[in-house]
Amino acid sequence: MREARFEVLVGVVGAPVHRYLVRRAAADAVDDVLAETMLVLWRRLDDVPGLGDGTAVDPDEVLPWCYGVARGCLANARRAEGRRLRLVERLARTAEVLPTASVDHxxxxxxxxxxxxxxxxxxxxxxxxxxxxxxxxxxxxxxxxxxxxxxxxxxxxxxxxLGRKNAVGAGQEKGKGGSEL
The missing domain is CATH 1.10.10.10 (Winged helix-like DNA-binding domain superfamily/Winged helix DNA-binding domain)
Known part of the structure; x- marks a missing residue:
């Protein structure tokens, strides 16, 4: 029953919410934000106003609430992108210069x-x-x-x-701290 209600909801709001996001989000972020929006709608299916039993859904009742969810998901995506960009900038500023000669292993x-x-x-x-x-x-x-x-x-x-035989354990002098055979 829940799946059927969700399918009806997506059938009514899927395309309009997608258009809403296309007009507001970067092209490479639209699908991710749409997926996040649909996930929130699934989780909060019982909170969608005007959905009822899901057999007859009035777009004028459900769309504004769904747009609000999409708006929130878009804001979250923008904040996450901002954090990512700030991190990249900070890493670029603090990155140490790597030695040019590579180590031979x-x-x-x-x-x-x-x-x-x-x-x-x-x-x-x-x-x-x-x-x-x-x-x-x-x-x-x-x-x-x-x-x-x-x-x-x-x-x-x-x-x-590798030719690194150590007769003595690390941090010990020969003849101290251990039994000798």
Whole structure:
């Protein structure tokens, strides 16, 4: 029943509201604002004056209210566009100049290719996406323990391949803070 009432309403107000928006909005925003307007009309279907049971709808009763909804949606779209433009301007003013020389990561990518696909994915989720083992486990379907083991082994292999073996843990001096075998 609700769907039928909405279809009747759209049949009566769809074209006039579209024309209303075409005359007031940028061409690339009309369809988005129309869709938002229709969504509001759907949500507030019971509030539309003059709709009744939806069998016989008088455009003179429903159109002004629907124009008001479209006007509100258009105002929201304009405010959102204004915020977006202000953000772009602010980012442009504060953007740091990026170095012209690009960093060569060829060695790293070659080392990553030596890992099997799952280990490579685990390392990338950890390093690039910043996920903890529990999050990586959720993505990959492994257990968190299995992820931790794979990550440890993969990092160790990458360290050897990249020539960055550290006999000492980070922040520790050799012979201090830990058991020596």
């Amino acid at each position: 060829t060695e790293l990518h070659e080392a990553l290719r030596t890992l099997n696909e799952l280990d490579r994915e685990v390392v990338q989720l950890w390093a690039w996406e910043g996920l903890a083992p529990r999050g990586i486990a959720e993505v990959t379907g492994l257990t968190a323990n299995a992820v931790s083991i794979r990550l440890h082994r993969a990092k160790k292999k990458l360290s050897v391949l």
